[in-house]
Amino acid sequence: MSAHHRVHDPDPRPNRTDATPCCEATDPDGWGFICTMEPDHDGDHVAGNGISISEVWPQ
Numbered sequence: 001m002s003a004h005h006r007v008h009d010p011d012p013r014p015n016r017t018d019a020t021p022c023c024e025a026t027d028p029d030g031w032g033f034i035c036t037m038e039p040d041h042d043g044d045h046v047a048g049n050g051i052s053i054s055e056v057w058p059q
Helices: none
Strands: 045-048 053-057
Touching: none
Parallel strands: none
Antiparallel strands: 045 053
């Protein structure tokens, strides 16, 4: 079962660094968000900034 994420919720991967593997799917609206969840994750794509979630979109 996947978690339900919303914009402004705490970032689910707050300790992620540039070296941490990520999904890297881009948002469908072209705003420049990149999914920071782990590769092959279940559920929605989530763009986190280390503190909170900036954007969420469906897979």
